[in-house]
Amino acid sequence: MNRLFVNKLILGLSTLSAVIGIGFLFWILITLSYKGITSIHWSTFTNDLVEGGIRNLLVGQFTMAILASFLAVPLGMMAGIYLREYGHGSKLASVIRNLSDVMMSAPSIVIGVFVFALLVDPFGGYNGWAGIVALAIMMIPIIISTTDNMLALVPKELREAGIALGGSKHKIILQIVIKAAKVGITTGILLSFARIIGETAPLLFTSANNQFFTMDLNGQFPSLTVSIYNLATYPDEASRELAWAASFILTMIVLCINLIGRFVIRNKK
Amino acid sequence: MAESIVMDVRDFSFTYPGVEKPSLKKINLPIKENKITAMIGPSGCGKSTLLRAMNRIHDLYPGNTYEGEINLYKANGEKENILKIKKENDFIRLRQEVGMIFQKPTPFPMSIFDNVAYGLRLAGIKNKTELQDRVETALKGAAIWNETKDRLNESALGMSGGQQRRLCIARAVALKPRVLLFDEPTSALDPISTGAIEELIAEIKDEVSVVIVTHNMQQASRLSDYTAFMYLGELIEYDDTEKIFLNPGEKLTEDYITGRFG
Amino acid sequence: MSGKLFRNFSFLSATLSFFLLVGIFAILFTYAQDAMHAFGIDFLFNETWEADEDDEGGVFGGFIPIVGTLLSTIIAMVIATPLAMGIAIFLTEIASPKISKGVSVAIELLAAIPSIIYGMWGLFYFAPIVQKTVGGDGVGLLTAGIVLAIMIIPFMASITRDSMNTTPLVLKESAYAMGATKFEVIKDVIMPYAKGGIIGSIILALGRALGETMAVAFLIGSVMSLPHRITDPTTSIPVLLANNFAEAQDLEMSAMYYLALVLFVVSFVIISAAKFYFFGKKAK
Ligand SMILES: Nc1ncnc2c1ncn2[C@@H]1O[C@H](COP(=O)(O)OP(=O)(O)OP(=O)(O)O)[C@@H](O)[C@H]1O
Ligand SMILES: [Mg+2]
Numbered sequence: 001m002n003r004l005f006v007n008k009l010i011l012g013l014s015t016l017s018a019v020i021g022i023g024f025l026f027w028i029l030i031t032l033s034y035k036g037i038t039s040i041h042w043s044t045f046t047n048d049l050v051e052g053g054i055r056n057l058l059v060g061q062f063t064m065a066i067l068a069s070f071l072a073v074p075l076g077m078m079a080g081i082y083l084r085e086y087g088h089g090s091k092l093a094s095v096i097r098n099l100s101d102v103m104m105s106a107p108s109i110v111i112g113v114f115v116f117a118l119l120v121d122p123f124g125g126y127n128g129w130a131g132i133v134a135l136a137i138m139m140i141p142i143i144i145s146t147t148d149n150m151l152a153l154v155p156k157e158l159r160e161a162g163i164a165l166g167g168s169k170h171k172i173i174l175q176i177v178i179k180a181a182k183v184g185i186t187t188g189i190l191l192s193f194a195r196i197i198g199e200t201a202p203l204l205f206t207s208a209n210n211q212f213f214t215m216d217l218n219g220q221f222p223s224l225t226v227s228i229y230n231l232a233t234y235p236d237e238a239s240r241e242l243a244w245a246a247s248f249i250l251t252m253i254v255l256c257i258n259l260i261g262r263f264v265i266r267n268k269k
Numbered sequence: 270m271a272e273s274i275v276m277d278v279r280d281f282s283f284t285y286p287g288v289e290k291p292s293l294k295k296i297n298l299p300i301k302e303n304k305i306t307a308m309i310g311p312s313g314c315g316k317s318t319l320l321r322a323m324n325r326i327h328d329l330y331p332g333n334t335y336e337g338e339i340n341l342y343k344a345n346g347e348k349e350n351i352l353k354i355k356k357e358n359d360f361i362r363l364r365q366e367v368g369m370i371f372q373k374p375t376p377f378p379m380s381i382f383d384n385v386a387y388g389l390r391l392a393g394i395k396n397k398t399e400l401q402d403r404v405e406t407a408l409k410g411a412a413i414w415n416e417t418k419d420r421l422n423e424s425a426l427g428m429s430g431g432q433q434r435r436l437c438i439a440r441a442v443a444l445k446p447r448v449l450l451f452d453e454p455t456s457a458l459d460p461i462s463t464g465a466i467e468e469l470i471a472e473i474k475d476e477v478s479v480v481i482v483t484h485n486m487q488q489a490s491r492l493s494d495y496t497a498f499m500y501l502g503e504l505i506e507y508d509d510t511e512k513i514f515l516n517p518g519e520k521l522t523e524d525y526i527t528g529r530f531g
Numbered sequence: 532m533s534g535k536l537f538r539n540f541s542f543l544s545a546t547l548s549f550f551l552l553v554g555i556f557a558i559l560f561t562y563a564q565d566a567m568h569a570f571g572i573d574f575l576f577n578e579t580w581e582a583d584e585d586d587e588g589g590v591f592g593g594f595i596p597i598v599g600t601l602l603s604t605i606i607a608m609v610i611a612t613p614l615a616m617g618i619a620i621f622l623t624e625i626a627s628p629k630i631s632k633g634v635s636v637a638i639e640l641l642a643a644i645p646s647i648i649y650g651m652w653g654l655f656y657f658a659p660i661v662q663k664t665v666g667g668d669g670v671g672l673l674t675a676g677i678v679l680a681i682m683i684i685p686f687m688a689s690i691t692r693d694s695m696n697t698t699p700l701v702l703k704e705s706a707y708a709m710g711a712t713k714f715e716v717i718k719d720v721i722m723p724y725a726k727g728g729i730i731g732s733i734i735l736a737l738g739r740a741l742g743e744t745m746a747v748a749f750l751i752g753s754v755m756s757l758p759h760r761i762t763d764p765t766t767s768i769p770v771l772l773a774n775n776f777a778e779a780q781d782l783e784m785s786a787m788y789y790l791a792l793v794l795f796v797v798s799f800v801i802i803s804a805a806k807f808y809f810f811g812k813k814a815k
Contacts, residue, residue, distance in 0.1 A: 365710040371701045
């Protein structure tokens with residue numbers, strides 16, 4: 001019967017799509033692990049880029065991502081709190097919510113260009129601060145939307161009970177509502193951190209890169225991802241190997257943070 | 270006067286996947302042709318489970334265990350044990366013969382006309398005039414023709430709750446099934462809409478045999494010809510509705526229908 | 532912290548998104564002024580991108596990167612859409628809950644892999660395969676499009692899955708109860724029901740593909756020429772910016788800002804459309 005054949009065909013193709021998707025994941029992870037592990041040496045972690053290692057790059061990438069989080073998390077959470085707790089239902093809040101979602105999908109390279117014009121061009125050169133700001137701009141909308149969504153899950157009764165006990169609104173938000181949404185917001189923060197730690201495009205012409213170990217944010221700042229981009233296109237084998245090692249380590253970091261994030265949700269629920 | 274039987278549940282037990290004890294134990298229940306059979310019993314006793322076995326809708330989810338037989342008698346007297354069905358097109362045929370109306374109205378996200386025509390099209394009817402005729406007949410049969418004839422092409426989602434339920438009945442009736450299974454078709458409905466649906470069910474029994482699950486004792490006694498009382502996965506008593514309500518054979522049944530239930 | 536201060540601070544933070552958006556637009560617009568004055572709207576259709584000897588002026592047209600962006604996106608969407616729909620169908624309607632959960636995690640991990648990794652993997656493992664099977668140099672439109680597709684599939688599939696999952700169970704059951712096959716239930720009940728979310732996910736994925744930089748930078752070939760065959764190398768707006776923005780001078784720099792502005796406006800429009808038109812209807 002014709003209908004049954006179409007049914008089987010489509011279901012078969014759908015299953016095939018899933019197999020293809022999983023296939024690519026394994027293909028990428030396996031080749032990456034193979035290339036990465038065979039290219040990692042002890043010196044990869046102890047040397048800086050100038051000596052063929054990634055120590056300064058890891059430190060630099062984490063420094064920028066962590067400082068970006070210090071900027072983005074409070075701002076994003078406060079904005080999310082406004083949208084859900086103060087402005088909820090208002091026209092303004094819904095406009096801001098939509099704009100923030102649009103910001104979430106803005107091309108990362110454009111954010112790089114914007115920050116270049118704002119913080120690199122006028123100050124005469126690439127600097128770590130610019131990289132931090134670019135990453136923070138990427139992170140803020142994600143934090144806003146997680147905070148907003150997670151606060152939405154907190155039952156209204158909880159707030160009402162707090163008010164009924166005579167708490168003031170901001171105390172109830174800080175002491176009750178945020179606590180109730182803590183797990184979800186933490187997960188969101190972890191996932192967005194995993195997202196920005198792997199970003200390249202916003203750093204290319206903001207913090208650029210540095211071969212040496214430095215903590216001076218006023219100058220070019222070492223970046224793991226920007227280095228991968230450079231190293232991969234160099235013709236010599238050693239550079240490529242280092243690029244594979246760095247890619248493998250970066251992917252492991254990102255996937256681990258992701259899994260930890262998901263693990264947090266599962267265990268606290 | 271001997272009434273013929275359209276479906277016959279025999280020694281039927283049913284176990285959900287991952288559950289140790291069966292949810293239905295050795296059920297024996299005949300469904301008489303062109304009659305209304307009501308199933309009553311406290312919440313969780315297995316009414317829906319039994320109903321959902323009768324068109325094997327359970328099989329959308331894997332891992333159920335069936336024991337015993339559920340026979341469906343064809344017009345020509347042949348019988349088929351529907352628990353033996355394995356092939357997809359036999360399932361499709363079964364569900365066209367044994368229709369189901371759910372507790373909540375379930376209009377599909379399409380126009381009123383397409384909702385009623387949906388099952389007919391699936392059954393392979395392509396002829397436009399035939400489709401139109403059968404949709405009209407079904408809508409008239411479900412007593413919503415007058416309300417809908419001018420808006421057949423509008424989305425069914427815009428109808429009121431009561432209308433949506435009647436639309437779903439029309440949709441099922443249009444397929445001319447031999448049996449229609451109703452799972453609490455009037456729960457959470459106002460008295461007027463409830464009345465309309467009861468009237469409708471009473472009318473369609475000339476065409477189909479009806480099985481209805483209800484929590485409303487008055488509804489069961491008003492509407493049905495036969496009543497089955499279930500308790501904790503067992504069928505306690507089955508008889509003429511009049512007998513069950515006026516002179517039940519079992520103490521449990523009496524306690525339940527008089528509301529003296531512990 | 533007093534209640535009032537807290538409230539005001541949260542309000543200011545909330546308005547930040549607005550100021551960022553306006554700020555990005557204003558900055559790009561301002562810096563693009565020189566190129567806008569020099570080339571006007573023809574910029575979008577001019578193929579030439581040439582600096583003068585003295586590096587001070589030149590003729591700059593955005594046609595090639597614009598075409599490259601569009602074509603690589605189209606290839607990616609053509610490949611990704613059916614596969615993502617298939618995966619979503621598999622996850623919601625075919626797989627057992629256990630398998631569905633496992634595959635979902637895998638798909639989400641695929642989405643979490645940084646795009647630079649896709650680029651590198653694509654360059655060293657995928658490009659040679661494309662070269663062997665289809666010909667060309669390995670890098671080019673097709674390779675970029677395919678790897679871009681792999682990148683956006685997980686994203687599209689998981690939003691589609693979520694919106695398909697919102698279809699009420701009884702609605703599906705009543706279609707099955709009328710004798711529909713699984714495919715018919717998907718086509719006639721689930722897809723129409725989840726339509727808004729599905730189209731929204733496609734448009735959002737489109738926005739991502741248009742703005743994707745790193746995966747494409749490794750794979751599109753980065754040459755300023757129009758592709759004649761699908762395997763030809765070319766460039767795209769994000770890639771041109773990534774490779775040449777920092778070294779550009781004066782008018783060329785301004786032309787780069789112009790391109791960034793075009794990309795920003797296009798993705799703004801696309802994402803807003805997805806937001807307001809498709810997701811907006813269902814929200815609240
Ligand atoms: N999917 C399932 N998996 C496991 N057990 C189930 C499932 N569905 C129902 N049950 C169990 O089977 C028993 C019968 O449930 P059923 O839904 O048939 O009761 P019911 O008589 O229709 O109740 P109600 O009047 O509340 O609708 C109950 O104990 C219930 O917990
Ligand atoms: Mg029930």
